[in-house]
Amino acid sequence: MNIYKVLPDLKKKRQMHIWNTALRSQWSAMDIDWDKPHRITSRRFKDQLAKILTPVLMGEQAALYSVSGLIPILGHRAEVESQFYLTTWAVDEARHTELFTYFYQRLDREPMSIRRFPAGYLFQSQIVSKDPAEWLAGVLVSEVLAKLVLEEFKRLDLDPVLSDVSDGILLDEARHLGFNHIYLEDRFSTLFLNEEEEGQAYSGQLTRRLQAVLDLVPPIFAALDQELTDLGIDRHELLHNLDTESKRRLQRSVKAGRAVATRQKKASRLEDAEILGS
Numbered sequence: 001m002n003i004y005k006v007l008p009d010l011k012k013k014r015q016m017h018i019w020n021t022a023l024r025s026q027w028s029a030m031d032i033d034w035d036k037p038h039r040i041t042s043r044r045f046k047d048q049l050a051k052i053l054t055p056v057l058m059g060e061q062a063a064l065y066s067v068s069g070l071i072p073i074l075g076h077r078a079e080v081e082s083q084f085y086l087t088t089w090a091v092d093e094a095r096h097t098e099l100f101t102y103f104y105q106r107l108d109r110e111p112m113s114i115r116r117f118p119a120g121y122l123f124q125s126q127i128v129s130k131d132p133a134e135w136l137a138g139v140l141v142s143e144v145l146a147k148l149v150l151e152e153f154k155r156l157d158l159d160p161v162l163s164d165v166s167d168g169i170l171l172d173e174a175r176h177l178g179f180n181h182i183y184l185e186d187r188f189s190t191l192f193l194n195e196e197e198e199g200q201a202y203s204g205q206l207t208r209r210l211q212a213v214l215d216l217v218p219p220i221f222a223a224l225d226q227e228l229t230d231l232g233i234d235r236h237e238l239l240h241n242l243d244t245e246s247k248r249r250l251q252r253s254v255k256a257g258r259a260v261a262t263r264q265k266k267a268s269r270l271e272d273a274e275i276l277g278s
Ligand SMILES: [Fe+2]
Pocket: 060, 063, 092, 093, 096, 146, 169, 173
């Protein structure tokens, strides 16, 4: 059995701030007006959207699974502030899973099976890790992908309910990305404070991990090529944006951590936690 410290420090102010923001921002799938008139009526269009939404629903479920698995690990490492925050992250991903399940019911369709969509399942299985920072580097790809796809759904405004669902989820995702930055910034500031080489080596490790997860995305898009084109989503542009944004975000966390360690800069501000993710 683990021996827990009875009175946690709760000193990581930025993590405490984002945890409290997350608590105050909770919402429910029941807040969505599911009776809004359907805009998607053709059978073919419904089939296509059901395929495109497969990796999205899979991503939400995989996130719920991996976030839940990290909660006891953070407890074990006595990272109580992060453990607090991840409990809300798990609630968020549970809600997203619920929302897309209801949306499939609205479409009267089902996602693709593992047999028909192995690329999607392979991608999600690679994200799981027992090391929080390593997990965050992999999950960064999945979170940025979700963000970009939901922004496309909003831009195309395919269905009023899908647009409402996307609006709500995007706010949650911005918070997840904000936490991702804060956690990694802290981790890198500690490593760079110990020794420059230590920070550099870990930065290389996380960059390779990010790339390994990124490499699994093109087969997902290739499997959905026709559907994405018909819906008006440019898969090459999406892939390019995913690649650029996820690498930029990881590099930003490394740089920020290094700047804090070398006293060139203070840690990012409390109020910026949410903005950083959007
Ligand atoms: Fe999500």
